[in-house]
Amino acid sequence: MRLIPFALLLLTGAIQAAEAPAPVAPTPTAAMHEAAALYKQHCQSCHGAQRFGAAGPALLPESLGRIKPAEVRAVIRDGRPASQMTGYSELLDASQIDALVDYLYQPAATAPVWKTPDIRASHKILADLASLPSTPQHDADPLNLFVVVEAGDHHVTILDGDTFDPLTRFASHFALHGGPKFSPDGRFVYFASRDGWISLYDLHNLRMIAEVRVGLNTRNLAVSNDGRWVLVGNYLPGNLVVLDARDLSLVKIIPTLGQDGSASRVSAVYTAPPRDSFVVALKDVQEVWELSYAGEPDFQPRRIVAKDYLDDFSFTPDYRYLLATSRKAGGGQVIDLDGGEPVASIELPGMPHLGSGIYWKRNGHWVFATPNISTGLISVIDLQTWKLITEIPTAGPGFFMRSHANSPYAWTDVFFGPNNDQVLLIDKQTLKVAHTLRPMPGKNAAHVEFTHDGRYALLSVWDRDGALIVYDSQTLEEVKRIPMNKPSGKYNVGNKIEFAEGTSH
Ligand code: HEC
Numbered sequence: 481m482r483l484i485p486f487a488l489l490l491l492t493g494a495i496q497a498a499e500a501p502a503p504v505a506p507t508p509t510a511a512m513h514e515a516a517a518l519y520k521q522h523c524q525s526c527h528g529a530q531r532f533g534a535a536g537p538a539l540l541p542e543s544l545g546r547i548k549p550a551e552v553r554a555v556i557r558d559g560r561p562a563s564q565m566t567g568y569s570e571l572l573d574a575s576q577i578d579a580l581v582d583y584l585y586q587p588a589a590t591a592p593v594w595k596t597p598d599i600r601a602s603h604k605i606l607a608d609l610a611s612l613p614s615t616p617q618h619d620a621d622p623l624n625l626f627v628v629v630e631a632g633d634h635h636v637t638i639l640d641g642d643t644f645d646p647l648t649r650f651a652s653h654f655a656l657h658g659g660p661k662f663s664p665d666g667r668f669v670y671f672a673s674r675d676g677w678i679s680l681y682d683l684h685n686l687r688m689i690a691e692v693r694v695g696l697n698t699r700n701l702a703v704s705n706d707g708r709w710v711l712v713g714n715y716l717p718g719n720l721v722v723l724d725a726r727d728l729s730l731v732k733i734i735p736t737l738g739q740d741g742s743a744s745r746v747s748a749v750y751t752a753p754p755r756d757s758f759v760v761a762l763k764d765v766q767e768v769w770e771l772s773y774a775g776e777p778d779f780q781p782r783r784i785v786a787k788d789y790l791d792d793f794s795f796t797p798d799y800r801y802l803l804a805t806s807r808k809a810g811g812g813q814v815i816d817l818d819g820g821e822p823v824a825s826i827e828l829p830g831m832p833h834l835g836s837g838i839y840w841k842r843n844g845h846w847v848f849a850t851p852n853i854s855t856g857l858i859s860v861i862d863l864q865t866w867k868l869i870t871e872i873p874t875a876g877p878g879f880f881m882r883s884h885a886n887s888p889y890a891w892t893d894v895f896f897g898p899n900n901d902q903v904l905l906i907d908k909q910t911l912k913v914a915h916t917l918r919p920m921p922g923k924n925a926a927h928v929e930f931t932h933d934g935r936y937a938l939l940s941v942w943d944r945d946g947a948l949i950v951y952d953s954q955t956l957e958e959v960k961r962i963p964m965n966k967p968s969g970k971y972n973v974g975n976k977i978e979f980a981e982g983t984s985h
Contacts, residue, residue: 515583537654542697602693623974632965653677658700694721705753713746738765761790830855851878875899883982886934893926932974940967
């Protein structure tokens with residue numbers, strides 16, 4: 481239906497063009513040609529000849545998909561504060577900037593490739609692990625450290641979870657993505673950046689060990705439960721990359737082709753510890769893959785045909801089932817990993833953010849709750865019957881949700897809209913909103929993580945002049961406020977390596 485008015489528009493345009501005098505504006509190809517020349521002159525030195533990124537980030541349609549053209553235009557005009565990206569309003573006029581914006585959203589002239597030699601050439605060993613002590617070289621409890629991602633200026637802080645004092649702070653690659661993951665003993669943390677950089681950091685010695693660029697646009701990574709493998713899921717090129725977890729050396733590239741041979745991007749990869757496997761959601765073919773890492777793995781995918789494309793998923797507490805959604809279709813599906821097939825549909829309106837969903841026990845039953853990116857509600861599902869128990873209304877669409885076995889509340893944010901300064905505490909038994917916090921009125925409050933013992937909750941205020949705020953999780957009193965530039969996620973080592981109840985995986 482939508483094609484018809486569009487075709488009509490083209491037709492009238494063609495008729496007008498035939499009757500009107502020849503337009504003075506350059507044809508799109510000439511404009512694109514000029515934009516390419518401007519790019520070469522002003523931008524290529526930092527963003528790379530093929531727009532793959534260098535000192536500056538990649539500028540490909542895939543990379544810019546998350547920000548809107550209006551923001552891209554504003555960045556080119558005004559720059560980004562406290563970065564090498566300066567504004568071009570003095571050098572370029574408005575039409576030149578518009579042409580550059582259009583150009584950046586065009587696919588690259590030659591299809592971008594990133595292959596084995598590119599990966600190998602990017603691999604850097606930054607410290608000799610064998611010569612480093614294998615015990616913590618700091619006084620903090622290694623299982624109560626927090627890894628705090630500061631999105632504003634691309635840094636990471638390692639925070640002592642008892643004193644809430646930073647142990648160290650270091651620069652990360654541009655735009656860390658998908659949540660860092662840990663080795664099973666909690667010593668190592670692995671980061672993925674939007675532009676495909678994977679970094680390995682030693683929390684005992686507080687130093688970077690290795691890094692490698694595995695793709696041009698990456699979704700996220702997972703670490704095997706035996707600590708041997710890192711699996712990365714990419715959008716560009718659409719594939720999976722297996723790395724040796726000890727030093728990030730390349731083990732295998734697995735193109736993500738569906739049964740019929742069609743190519744797919746990867747939506748998400750997670751580890752399923754009791755199954756000794758990675759589970760992979762594919763975005764463009766209706767399949768879920770399971771890759772076993774038991775014994776001497778060959779990483780051949782076991783394919784499960786799904787009812788829909790998968791954007792995101794969560795596991796049940798026993799890792800037998802996946803709860804999965806697609807943003808294209810409504811609702812969700814339950815996929816049985818043992819049986820290898822979808823077994824139920826779940827009533828989920830809007831765009832549930834299942835990767836952030838959490839579960840807990842209520843009246844002896846496991847329930848699962850998920851925020852929703854498009855509507856102000858939290859859906860709560862019974863994990864025995866797959867039936868919706870309730871929808872809890874909130875003051876706007878949310879993004880994250882967290883709890884802890886020792887906390888009576890599930891904490892969730894209002895992430896979008898005018899009320900995005902609110903954080904709601906949902907009573908895990910009554911399923912009603914028990915408290916609403918507004919930590920910094922007018923500023924976006926988001927993402928909560930608990931200390932290992934659950935006594936404190938750390939909340940992010942996602943603003944240039946934002947903060948990390950520590951609450952007593954029982955009395956809800958503020959204990960400490962640490963100013964920070966857009967602290968996004970923060971991850972407690974103990975909760976993460978135990979795959980604790982209340983934290984998403
Ligand atoms: C001196 C190096 C440098 C030059 C030259 C440069 N940039 Fe940048 N650019 C950067 C850096 C660094 C960033 C990341 C800034 C940040 O931390 O957000 C950036 C960010 C951007 C972003 C935002 C990307 C995102 O995903 O958030 C856009 C768009 C951009 N640059 C476009 C351009 C264009 C167009 C030109 C040429 C007119 C240009 N840049 C020239 C270094 C540069």
